[in-house]
Amino acid sequence: MLTCNMPIPYQTIQLLDDITITVKRIDQVHPTISGNKWFKLKYNLIEAKRLGYSQLLSFGGAYSNHIHALAHAATSFGFDSIGIIRGAELADKPLNSTLTTAQSLGMRLEFVSRTDYRRKHTPEFLTELQARYPNAYIIPEGGTNTLAVKGCEEILSEQDCQGFDAIVCAVGTGGTFAGLINASHRNQRLLGFSALKGDFLINDIQQWTEGDKQNWTLYSEDKFGGYGKFNDELLTFIADIKARYALPLEPIYTGKAFYRLLAMIEQGDFASASKILFIHTGGLQAFNGST
Ligand SMILES: *Cc1c(COP(=O)(O)O)cnc(C)c1O
Numbered sequence: 001m002l003t004c005n006m007p008i009p010y011q012t013i014q015l016l017d018d019i020t021i022t023v024k025r026i027d028q029v030h031p032t033i034s035g036n037k038w039f040k041l042k043y044n045l046i047e048a049k050r051l052g053y054s055q056l057l058s059f060g061g062a063y064s065n066h067i068h069a070l071a072h073a074a075t076s077f078g079f080d081s082i083g084i085i086r087g088a089e090l091a092d093k094p095l096n097s098t099l100t101t102a103q104s105l106g107m108r109l110e111f112v113s114r115t116d117y118r119r120k121h122t123p124e125f126l127t128e129l130q131a132r133y134p135n136a137y138i139i140p141e142g143g144t145n146t147l148a149v150k151g152c153e154e155i156l157s158e159q160d161c162q163g164f165d166a167i168v169c170a171v172g173t174g175g176t177f178a179g180l181i182n183a184s185h186r187n188q189r190l191l192g193f194s195a196l197k198g199d200f201l202i203n204d205i206q207q208w209t210e211g212d213k214q215n216w217t218l219y220s221e222d223k224f225g226g227y228g229k230f231n232d233e234l235l236t237f238i239a240d241i242k243a244r245y246a247l248p249l250e251p252i253y254t255g256k257a258f259y260r261l262l263a264m265i266e267q268g269d270f271a272s273a274s275k276i277l278f279i280h281t282g283g284l285q286a287f288n289g290s291t
Contacts (some may be wrong), residue, residue: 010014012178013245017272019265023247026155027282034074035282036169036176039071039155040148041139045077047147048137057082057136058143059111059120059131060091061077063098063252063286066143071102073111077153081107082136082190086117086165091108098286100231122274149208152179160277161185168193169279170253174201176281178208191264194256228252247280250287254280 008286011023015278027035048056056079061065067083074081091111095103103109119125120141130138139145152175156167166189171177177192185191194201199220205271224230230251237256249255261278270276 004130011245011247015245015265017263019270019272019274019276021261021276021278023278023280024155024160026283027280028114028209032072033069034065034285035069035280036152036155037066037143037282038073039151039179040066040143040175041069041073042151042154043147044137044143044145045079048079049077049136053135053137055080055082055133055136055273056096057084057133058139059084059086059117061086061247062096062144062276065098065283065285067102067107068140068285070139071105071107073226074107075105079137083106083107083109084117084120085109085111086114086235087111088113088116091098096286101285104128107206111124111205140173142173144208146174146208148175149179149182152176154155154179155279156180156183161218162273164188164277166274166276167279170195170257170281170283171201172196172253174205175208176279177216177218178205179277181205181209184213184215186213186215188215191261192216192218193260194218195227195253195256197221199268216250221256223260224256230255240270248284249280251285252286253283 008029011025013021015021029038036111056070056074058070060083062085071081088111094248099109134167161184167180167184167192169180171192171194181190197220201226202218205218224234226235237259238249240253241249241258251256
């Protein structure tokens, strides 16, 4: 059974103006199924078992934290797993550490062209895939669906909804952020820092949240050039935060979100004595040793 390493640790960082950032280390929720991906998978695994599927199938890029978590979850929960990986050219190259781990856990990797990968949400593509893998429970890219959002609502405890003025997290598909919004108290301000450029996710997030909740803002990644892009300034920042606070971050999600949060605090966007909860969503698996 999928169990959680409760209690999840908190780490508090005291800043200027008495502002505190408390980091909820959900990256430590489980030894191998890290961070928000654990919460996103939880109800999907239960549903897949209930419906009698023997395989889990999902999609991701070569560094996907979701694919990594899925491979671990599948073995520990008694499923076979299939990863549809973006980039046909990767099939002939040595696997990176994310994919090596996934494969060693028994995941069957299928590499598809970028063009085919873009079709992954279309009914035709999914029907064809389901016909090829009739025993597979198909989970969307990044793991986001209604059951994932439900799982992410459990990231926040009652105490988290009472004791903090603001809740901050990194955003990919928006599923995690939607769960946090649903669980939050109306007086709390929620800030989501997207790893992607553009505000197209706002519609998705609205779909997954209770419509009348308007206590949230999504910030587009317009600082470092978009998804997966980073520079020396960000890497230096991440190294500095690690040295100063023993807080490990990575440059795709959590590092960018933490950088933007500190910049907003410096600009005076938060009142003195604000209590901010930063959700550490994980993602360290792809960057061990490189930052
Ligand atoms: C997947 C991931 C996210 C994004 O989660 P979404 O629910 O897709 O928005 C954020 N941070 C980390 C570390 C991730 O791996």
